Amino acid sequence: MMRRWRWAALAAAVVLAALLPWIGSPTLVQFGITTLLLATLAQSWNIIGGYAGYASFGNSVFYGLGSYGTAIAMVQFDLPFGVGLIAGAALAVLFALLLGLPVLRLRGHYFAIATLAMALAVTGIVSNLDIAGRNIGLVLPLLKGDALFYELSLGLLVLTTTTVAWISHSRFGFGLIAIREDEEAAAVMGVNTTLFKLAAFALAGFFSALAGGIHAYWITFIDPASAFDISLNVKMIIMAIFGGPGSIFGPVLGAFLLAGISEVLSTEISTFASLFFGLVIVLAVVFMPRGLVDLLRRYRQSGWRYFRENIRAHRL
Amino acid sequence: MLLLQILSNGVMLGGLYALMALGLALVWGVLNIVNLAHGAFIMLGAYAAYYFYSRLGVDPFVALPLCMAALFVLGYVLQRYVLNLIVRAPMFNTLLITFGVDVVLTYLAQIAFSADFRAISPAYSGTSFAIGSTTVPLVRAAACAVALTLTLGLWLLLAHTRLGRSIRACAQNLVAARLHGIEPRTIYALTFGLGAALAGAAGDLYGIVSQFNPYIGDPLTAKSFAICIIGGLDNPLGVVVGGLFLGVLESLTAVYIGSTYTDVASFSVLVLVLILRPRGLLGKTA
Numbered sequence: 001m002m003r004r005w006r007w008a009a010l011a012a013a014v015v016l017a018a019l020l021p022w023i024g025s026p027t028l029v030q031f032g033i034t035t036l037l038l039a040t041l042a043q044s045w046n047i048i049g050g051y052a053g054y055a056s057f058g059n060s061v062f063y064g065l066g067s068y069g070t071a072i073a074m075v076q077f078d079l080p081f082g083v084g085l086i087a088g089a090a091l092a093v094l095f096a097l098l099l100g101l102p103v104l105r106l107r108g109h110y111f112a113i114a115t116l117a118m119a120l121a122v123t124g125i126v127s128n129l130d131i132a133g134r135n136i137g138l139v140l141p142l143l144k145g146d147a148l149f150y151e152l153s154l155g156l157l158v159l160t161t162t163t164v165a166w167i168s169h170s171r172f173g174f175g176l177i178a179i180r181e182d183e184e185a186a187a188v189m190g191v192n193t194t195l196f197k198l199a200a201f202a203l204a205g206f207f208s209a210l211a212g213g214i215h216a217y218w219i220t221f222i223d224p225a226s227a228f229d230i231s232l233n234v235k236m237i238i239m240a241i242f243g244g245p246g247s248i249f250g251p252v253l254g255a256f257l258l259a260g261i262s263e264v265l266s267t268e269i270s271t272f273a274s275l276f277f278g279l280v281i282v283l284a285v286v287f288m289p290r291g292l293v294d295l296l297r298r299y300r301q302s303g304w305r306y307f308r309e310n311i312r313a314h315r316l
Numbered sequence: 317m318l319l320l321q322i323l324s325n326g327v328m329l330g331g332l333y334a335l336m337a338l339g340l341a342l343v344w345g346v347l348n349i350v351n352l353a354h355g356a357f358i359m360l361g362a363y364a365a366y367y368f369y370s371r372l373g374v375d376p377f378v379a380l381p382l383c384m385a386a387l388f389v390l391g392y393v394l395q396r397y398v399l400n401l402i403v404r405a406p407m408f409n410t411l412l413i414t415f416g417v418d419v420v421l422t423y424l425a426q427i428a429f430s431a432d433f434r435a436i437s438p439a440y441s442g443t444s445f446a447i448g449s450t451t452v453p454l455v456r457a458a459a460c461a462v463a464l465t466l467t468l469g470l471w472l473l474l475a476h477t478r479l480g481r482s483i484r485a486c487a488q489n490l491v492a493a494r495l496h497g498i499e500p501r502t503i504y505a506l507t508f509g510l511g512a513a514l515a516g517a518a519g520d521l522y523g524i525v526s527q528f529n530p531y532i533g534d535p536l537t538a539k540s541f542a543i544c545i546i547g548g549l550d551n552p553l554g555v556v557v558g559g560l561f562l563g564v565l566e567s568l569t570a571v572y573i574g575s576t577y578t579d580v581a582s583f584s585v586l587v588l589v590l591i592l593r594p595r596g597l598l599g600k601t602a
Contacts, residue, residue: 055408102591108407109350113541114590117583120538124580135576230534234415241412275427278419282398285413289405314405316501 018154021147029146031263033218036153037211039255041232042239043160044207049237050245051164051173052200053180054104057233058115059208061122062092064228066209067216068126071138074217076131081143085213092209093202095122100201104194107183119228127224137223140216149218156214157252160207165248176200177246242284244291253292289314321450322567328452330563331460332521334556336536337543338467339514345549346487346507347395347403349410353418354540355533357512360421361387361519362436362528363429369436376436376524377458383520384513391512396505403504418533425530436523459521464556466517470510471552483507542586548595 021029041063049055069088073079079087103114127135167173175196178186187193216222243254261280265273287307288295299306340354351357361383368379394417402413444453474480485493486503493500522528522536539562547558562582569581 049408055411103587106590109344109411110545110590112408112411113350113545114587116538117542117586117590121580121583121587124577124583128574128576128580237408238412238415241408272423274419275423278416278423281416281419282413285405285409285416286398286401289402289409311401314403314409315401316403316504 014154014158018151021150026146029150031259033146033150033153035256035259036150036157037215038235038239038259039252040153040157040160040211041208041236042243042251042255043157043164044204044211045236046164046240046245046247046251047167047176047207048197048200048204050240050247050251051167051176051180052197053176054107054197054201055112055237056115056201056204057112057237058117058119059204059236060228060230060232061115061119062096062205062208063212063215063232064119064122064126064224065092065095065205066212067222067227068132068138068212069209070213070216071140071222072131074140075138081217084217085210088213088216089206089209092205092212096202096205097198100198101194104197104201116230116233119230119233123224123228123230126228133223135224137221137227140220140222142220143217146218149214152214153211156207156210161248161252163203163207168248172196172199180246238281241291242280244293247291247293250291250293257292286311317449318571320448322571323564324447324450324452326564326567327560328456328460328563329567330560331463331556332456332518332525332559333539333543333563334559335463335466335514335521336518337540337547337555337559338470338552339511339518340537340540341544341547341549341552341555342470342514343508343511344544346483347399347504348407349399349403349414349508350541351508351511352411352414352537353421353533354511354515355535355537356418356421356425357387357391357515357533358519358522358536359425359528359530359533360390361516362523362532363425363434363519364516365520365523366434366436366528369438375438376520377462380462380517380520383516387516387519388509388513390509391515392505392509394512395508396501399508400501400504418537422530422533429530431529431531433527433529434523435527438524441524453525455524459525462521463518466514467552467556470514474552479506539582542582545586546589550595 020032024032041059045056045059048059066085066088069091070081070084073084073087074081099118103111103118106114126132132138167176175186175191178189178191179193179196183193212227216227239255239258240251241254242258243252244250258277258280262273262277265276287310289310295306302309336358339357340351343349343351343354364383364386365376365379368374368382369376374382398417399410399413402409441455444451445457446452474484482493482498482503483506485496485498486500486507490500493503522532543555543558543562545558546561547554547556565581565585566578569575569578573581
């Protein structure tokens with residue numbers, strides 16, 4: 001019974017969110033689009049980083065490939081937006097499969113850095129390609145209509161979250177969690193670890209690329225520095241971890257909260273917004289390393305002791 | 317002859333790169349923390365040298381120990397009272413917290429020092445000397461020499477002193493180290509402080525050879541990473557090899573392929589090394 005109520009509340013929240021373009025101001029809608037896209041990125045990072053435990057620091061490369069795939073298809077080949085989105089996503093998935101095979105053999109820090117290096121190398125290559133407009137970038141056809149992009153972004157986030165919800169109850173998801181907890185043991189239990197990791201990486205790439213494609217058409221101009229923005233990686237990871245990695249709604253919650261806070265702060269006192277962001281990260285890692293979802297679940301039982309237990313578990 | 321000049325430039329650059337990466341490698345190898353704030357430490361070192369020079373008139377080479385001491389204190393306090401709280405947490409939590417520190421330091425620096433580019437230019441900064449037909453800028457050669465000396469110093473410290481042995485003991489086995497009367501909290505703090513001090517020295521030298529502002533940190537962290545991976549974490553010599561390798565590689569790509577490709581080249585090599593020799597060029601095969 002509780003369960004059914006929860007789903008009803010969730011559906012109501014989505015419907016309410018979908019109505020925002022008719023209620024909210026244009027600025028709010030624009031803020032909504034960026035937040036929804038960031039939440040999608042955090043959620044897709046959750047698949048590879050949260051469930052499989054492979055902390056990718058290069059997921060921005062998928063976002064960038066999605067942006068560029070869409071832009072190149074639309075600008076250089078005059079294809080419609082839908083085809084462009086598919087082209088961008090296909091490019092990202094292909095890239096994830098090709099690069100994932102060698103890179104997913106690495107673990108821990110090495111995997112994190114290899115993915116970061118991969119993102120940096122691709123940025124360099126794209127900014128030297130004629131078809132991608134080199135350093136200057138590409139200008140996409142203009143389409144006025146923030147409401148449309150808002151609904152698209154919301155749809156994408158719902159799709160990504162539904163996929164994650166499915167993953168968390170599926171054989172695939174259990175396999176990923178097994179890999180996160182102990183990869184050798186998972187392999188011994190008959191999990192095809194290479195296949196599972198590749199699939200998770202490709203799925204993360206797919207959704208990130210769609211977010212990139214939508215963003216490219218919305219903003220109508222992309223260049224290597226903005227499309228492959230390295231700081232996006234950090235943003236999506238922080239949002240996912242702040243909310244709760246390896247949970248269904250944690251990354252979305254984290255994204256909404258952090259985006260909201262930094263938006264409010266940057267309109268009030270812009271220099272201190274980033275400073276505050278840094279402090280929040282430090283405090284969050286010390287006091288609630290398993291994220292908001294875990295905090296909400298366990299705070300009820302242990303109260304203030306929750307924070308002390310966290311520190312006690314991880315200090316030297 | 318052009319090739320010789322390029323190689324010499326690359327080696328000069330590489331010596332400094334090695335020093336930049338040394339502190340990161342030390343902390344990574346012993347504490348298993350990849351310190352994303354390392355570049356910010358380098359940036360702070362550069363500002364320390366700048367203020368010693370512009371306010372007090374201390375020559376940047378003389379100010380080197382002062383910069384190191386200042387950064388040592390910062391690193392010690394940070395590790396002792398903040399990072400020690402989460403050392404045993406999962407790996408990306410330690411990554412994240414150092415990123416948070418990086419953001420805080422960068423923006424504090426921006427508030428304190430403004431975002432303008434600064435440079436330390438003592439009277440001798442323009443002079444250079446010639447070996448055969450290659451020209452070597454004096455400052456770069458001196459910076460490279462200092463960098464290599466400090467690397468040697470760290471190696472001697474780790475190999476032959478009581479502190480060095482304690483640090484290596486903590487890296488190998490914490491429980492066993494405790495049983496021998498080593499207090500890991502202090503050793504961890506000292507090690508992190510040492511890493512920060514090396515970053516401070518690198519920052520001082522960086523400030524002499526190049527311009528800087530509060531945002532130079534992140535690319536320098538990325539570069540230091542690359543060097544650690546290429547050289548391997550097993551000993552300081554690996555970092556020197558990694559630094560020189562990256563310096564020469566960058567100089568060669570800049571001239572023969574194009575300066576826009578330097579990052580592509582260095583990060584492609586990084587990915588290749590990770591895949592083919594994950595323990596570094598000098599490391600034992602995994």
